[in-house]
Amino acid sequence: TPRQECRNRLFAVLLNRIGGANLVVNEPDVLRNHRVKDDESRSEFVVILDERGSIARTASELMEFLVSKPQCNSVCLQIQNQITSFGIGMCVRFERENAEDEFVQIPLACALKCGITRVGGDGGGGSDQICSLFNHAGISLFIDSTVKAYVQYYEGVEGFCGWHPENNPEKPWQIGDAMAVVHDRFEFGDEEAISRLFQYTSIGSAASNLSASKQKLPFGGYGANGVCIDSVALIQAAIRADEKTTLYPILMFGAGRQELVLSIMSIYESMGSHRDASKRAFAEDCLKLVGILRAFPNDIAPSIPDIPNICQRMLTTTPPNAPFALLEHSIADINELLSNRIFCPTTDLQQP
Numbered sequence: 001t002p003r004q005e006c007r008n009r010l011f012a013v014l015l016n017r018i019g020g021a022n023l024v025v026n027e028p029d030v031l032r033n034h035r036v037k038d039d040e041s042r043s044e045f046v047v048i049l050d051e052r053g054s055i056a057r058t059a060s061e062l063m064e065f066l067v068s069k070p071q072c073n074s075v076c077l078q079i080q081n082q083i084t085s086f087g088i089g090m091c092v093r094f095e096r097e098n099a100e101d102e103f104v105q106i107p108l109a110c111a112l113k114c115g116i117t118r119v120g121g122d123g124g125g126g127s128d129q130i131c132s133l134f135n136h137a138g139i140s141l142f143i144d145s146t147v148k149a150y151v152q153y154y155e156g157v158e159g160f161c162g163w164h165p166e167n168n169p170e171k172p173w174q175i176g177d178a179m180a181v182v183h184d185r186f187e188f189g190d191e192e193a194i195s196r197l198f199q200y201t202s203i204g205s206a207a208s209n210l211s212a213s214k215q216k217l218p219f220g221g222y223g224a225n226g227v228c229i230d231s232v233a234l235i236q237a238a239i240r241a242d243e244k245t246t247l248y249p250i251l252m253f254g255a256g257r258q259e260l261v262l263s264i265m266s267i268y269e270s271m272g273s274h275r276d277a278s279k280r281a282f283a284e285d286c287l288k289l290v291g292i293l294r295a296f297p298n299d300i301a302p303s304i305p306d307i308p309n310i311c312q313r314m315l316t317t318t319p320p321n322a323p324f325a326l327l328e329h330s331i332a333d334i335n336e337l338l339s340n341r342i343f344c345p346t347t348d349l350q351q352p
Contacts, residue, residue: 004148008165011149016162018047019059019202059202060195067191072145077194078185079236081137081229081247081317083324084112114249115330116302116310130337132330135317137229137247139201140166153201153235154228159220161208161231163201179319183246184236193239199285200238204231207263207289215259225260226252237292238285248313249299257293264290311338 046055049065056062067075091103112134138152141163155161186193208231212221225231230252233245252260268286271279302310311334318327 004150005165005167007147008149008151008167011147012151012163012165014047015059015062015151015198016205017045018056018062019162019198019205059198063194063198064191066143066145066147067188067194069145072143074142074144074187075194076140076142076185076187077190077197078140079137079183079232080140080180081135081183081232082180083319083322084134084136113326115314116307130311130314130330130333131326132248132314132318133322133324133326135229135248137232138164139197139232139235153205153232155208155222155226155231156228157219157222159212159217159222161221161225162205179322181317181319183316184239196285197235197239199282200235200289203264203267203282203286203289204234206267207260210266211256211259211263214263223251225256226250234289234292234296237296238288243292243295245297246313246316248310248317250297251300252296253298253300257296261290261293264293308338 046057047062048055049062054065056065066072091105094102094104096102113131114134115129115131117129136154138154140150140152142150150166151163152166153163156164186197208221208225211217211225215221215224217224226234229247230250233247233250236247237243237245264286268283268290271283271286297306297309297313299310315331315334318331
């Protein structure tokens, strides 16, 4: 409903605003709103939770409050990917009798091909090119508590990294569980993991937006700081025990990683003393994200030993029932490559 769309927008704004409110950054002209109250000229952003005046200063505290309420019927946070598509700006006009014409938004499939190409000929049988469709990834939050909302975290094409309202039109190729691949899921009982995930998204969002602002990047840093799937893969690796991502493709190149590391370290250093328990935990999360960025996979120009992992992530992110014939061929090609070891280093490194 229009009212629910409004709720989604407001809740996304709230999560983004409070997510960076406890960050003190040394560049006040760039990120002046991301700071706590440390003198009379600066104000602190908090959320008043109840009539007793309880407050939340971070997105983690806000979520802990909402999940703990008796009115909370459900909460679900999941890391997922779907085939990339765009709907905003595509619409058709419906003529209506005795009423004004209505413009209705329609979905647009944007089938971007991605994959790996083997240079140097066949040599071992099978395809020289393994193709798949480009994926969108997001961290979806469904919550039905004193607040009811559906939002998703990712680096958007408009250049903002953070929480976005899920007010998109229904897409035939994304409807149903078979169209969305869920990699990690958190519900009731996973409050600690949910809290940590929101901490990571606060750091990732602030670092990406700070990096784009400092460098005056076009498109708000979209592409230079990675795309949707990169921003989500960073958070996924941080929350998983093995610190690995299962998403494909990772497109963030070296300069983008370096600038994100510098932005995270700027946030880390601006926290000042880490003796306070909350600041110490926040500082540890900053350093963890830096370590993950330095070990991030590179799917733009991979080395030969990376191919099995890339193929496995390609399989993992392929929807099992998507209505695109290309994906059937993709799954067959990937399985053949993995089983026959076509990209075995002893074969490929000897080719001219």
